[in-house]
Amino acid sequence: xxxxxxxxxxxxxxxxxxxxxxxxxxxxxxxxxxxxxxxxxxxxxxxxxxxxxxxxxxxxxxxxxxxxxxxxxxxxxxxxxxxxxxxxxxxxxxxxxxxxxxxxxxxxxxxxxxxxxxxxxxxxxxxxxxxxxxxxxxxxxxxxxxxxxxxxxxxxxxxxxxxxxxxxxxxxxxxxxxxxxxxxxxxxxxxxxxxxxxxxxxxxxxxxxxxxxxxxxxxxxxxxxxxxxxxxxxxxxxxxxxxxxxxxxxxxxxxxxxxxxxxxxxxxxxxxxxxxxxxxxxxxxxxxxxxxxxxxxxxxxxxxxxxxxxxxxxxxxxxxxxxxxxxxxxxxxxxxxxxxxxxxxxxxxxxxxxxxxxxxxxxxxxxxxxxxxxxxxxxxxxxxxxxxxxxxxxxxxxxxxxxxxxxxxxxxxxxxxxxxxxxxxxxxxxxxxxxxxxxxxxxxxxxxxxxxxxxxxxxxxxxxxxxxxxxxxxxxxxxxxxxxxxxxxxxxxxxxxxxxxxxxxxxxxxxxxxxxxxxxxxxxxxxxxxxxxxxxxxxxxxxxxxxx
Numbered sequence: 001x002x003x004x005x006x007x008x009x010x011x012x013x014x015x016x017x018x019x020x021x022x023x024x025x026x027x028x029x030x031x032x033x034x035x036x037x038x039x040x041x042x043x044x045x046x047x048x049x050x051x052x053x054x055x056x057x058x059x060x061x062x063x064x065x066x067x068x069x070x071x072x073x074x075x076x077x078x079x080x081x082x083x084x085x086x087x088x089x090x091x092x093x094x095x096x097x098x099x100x101x102x103x104x105x106x107x108x109x110x111x112x113x114x115x116x117x118x119x120x121x122x123x124x125x126x127x128x129x130x131x132x133x134x135x136x137x138x139x140x141x142x143x144x145x146x147x148x149x150x151x152x153x154x155x156x157x158x159x160x161x162x163x164x165x166x167x168x169x170x171x172x173x174x175x176x177x178x179x180x181x182x183x184x185x186x187x188x189x190x191x192x193x194x195x196x197x198x199x200x201x202x203x204x205x206x207x208x209x210x211x212x213x214x215x216x217x218x219x220x221x222x223x224x225x226x227x228x229x230x231x232x233x234x235x236x237x238x239x240x241x242x243x244x245x246x247x248x249x250x251x252x253x254x255x256x257x258x259x260x261x262x263x264x265x266x267x268x269x270x271x272x273x274x275x276x277x278x279x280x281x282x283x284x285x286x287x288x289x290x291x292x293x294x295x296x297x298x299x300x301x302x303x304x305x306x307x308x309x310x311x312x313x314x315x316x317x318x319x320x321x322x323x324x325x326x327x328x329x330x331x332x333x334x335x336x337x338x339x340x341x342x343x344x345x346x347x348x349x350x351x352x353x354x355x356x357x358x359x360x361x362x363x364x365x366x367x368x369x370x371x372x373x374x375x376x377x378x379x380x381x382x383x384x385x386x387x388x389x390x391x392x393x394x395x396x397x398x399x400x401x402x403x404x405x406x407x408x409x410x411x412x413x414x415x416x417x418x419x420x421x422x423x424x425x426x427x428x429x430x431x432x433x434x435x436x437x438x439x440x441x442x443x444x445x446x447x448x449x450x451x452x453x454x455x456x457x458x459x460x461x462x463x464x465x466x467x468x469x470x471x472x473x474x475x476x477x478x479x480x481x482x483x484x485x486x487x488x489x490x491x492x493x494x495x496x497x498x499x500x501x502x503x504x505x506x507x508x509x510x511x512x513x514x515x516x517x518x519x520x521x522x523x524x525x526x527x528x529x530x531x532x533x534x535x536x537x538x539x540x541x542x543x544x545x546x547x548x
Contacts, residue, residue, distance in 0.1 A: 261386025
């Protein structure tokens with residue numbers, strides 16, 4: 001009986017038990033002290049083979065314990081390499097960008113992008129940085145998706161093409177809704193997002209060539225998202241919503257965001273989210289359209305059409321505002337803002353910027369092209385965005401609705417011709433700048449704002465965001481802007497002297513009088529602030545005198 005009991009004990013329980021790292025370390029220490037495997041197996045009620053496996057694996061077990069926080073784990077987890085972690089971070093950015101643009105992606109496409117990113121990172125950082133091998137297997141994808149909480153990621157087969165039949169059916173259904181609800185063109189709105197590389201030049205330009213040849217000279221990859229829109233009559237353009245990856249970039253320090261020509265929002269990825277969209281509808285869109293309806297004696301009854309992008313929602317924000325999704329895969333065919341408005345806006349933005357470049361580099365004391373582009377900040381870009389949006393005419397806005405609601409709109413070709421001439425003007429400006437760019441160079445640049453981000457784009461965009469985040473932390477305690485009486489007096493005197501110079505040269509007294517009045521009216525707010533500060537300074541000086 002005794003021998004049978006010993007054999008049963010050595011065999012141990014046939015049921016599977018987990019063995020913690022703490023237990024494994026204890027077994028290794030006992031063996032190193034000279035205890036026999038049979039005695040260790042008996043003490044822990046384990047088989048000889050289990051003890052042998054633990055002893056044989058002692059180097060890996062002890063190495064894992066040194067790096068581990070907990071001794072209660074049961075397995076040695078395989079740590080991902082540095083490059084794999086970097087690759088996955090960039091891959092998440094790419095996937096979310098594709099979803100923002102509603103571009104279907106397949107598992108094979110994700111695996112190919114992962115391998116491509118990993119190989120580019122190896123080339124950039126050197127093979128010795130990461131000794132791990134990476135194959136982008138199905139098992140890796142499942143763990144990657146779980147790690148990054150991408151449970152809602154839609155992995156499709158091949159990219160879906162535009163659904164012409166779906167677009168036709170939607171147009172019919174919309175016409176019925178408009179007729180039954182008695183909507184007017186003034187009450188029907190559409191908004192759409194677009195990406196904008198706000199500091200980018202054509203690929204064949206001097207700046208782009210320098211970016212490739214000079215280490216650290218990278219400026220063109222910084223991107224923001226804009227939400228643009230308006231109504232079918234074209235007379236109500238919505239103030240652009242701008243989403244940037246930094247809440248307080250250096251160029252906007254001490255600038256009141258409410259004074260900007262855009263609604264400023266931020267998140268690290270500079271993309272539309274459900275929270276931003278809902279806040280925009282509640283606090284900006286509803287207020288704007290309510291005021292518009294009152295000003296035009298219209299019933300406050302609004303139909304807002306949006307595509308089914310991930311960040312959009314159909315909540316009941318207001319009983320007078322109905323939000324309706326466009327049919328999937330129809331936005332390129334019928335979404336109004338995609339029918340020329342966004343394209344025209346980007347043309348105007350580029351023209352405004354190139355005009356500024358030409359003025360800056362013109363003359364003997366002009367700046368170099370590189371110097372201008374280095375000084376071109378997000379604040380300047382925001383002002384240009386506002387100016388470009390203001391250039392969009394009523395006819396451009398209303399023409400965009402011709403495919404969706406032809407029964408309520410009429411086409412105007414005058415503005416179409418003006419928009420087409422923008423590219424020709426850009427070509428002429430480039431010649432004056434000795435860049436000699438062609439129409440295709442500008443067309444490709446405009447189209448590049450909405451294309452898939454390359455591996456280089458992803459890596460450089462991540463670096464830019466890190467730099468901006470660091471700059472924000474560094475500038476938190478810098479001194480705020482404030483008016484100084486002496487400097488204000490100098491500025492006002494400069495303006496007065498400038499006007500006197502024009503008066504001395506202008507033979508048309510009436511023209512000068514109009515200009516002088518316009519300038520003085522424009523700077524009146526600064527004159528008032530100056531007088532208030534001067535009085536306050538004088539009063540303080542008098543108090544100090546009498547207190548002596």
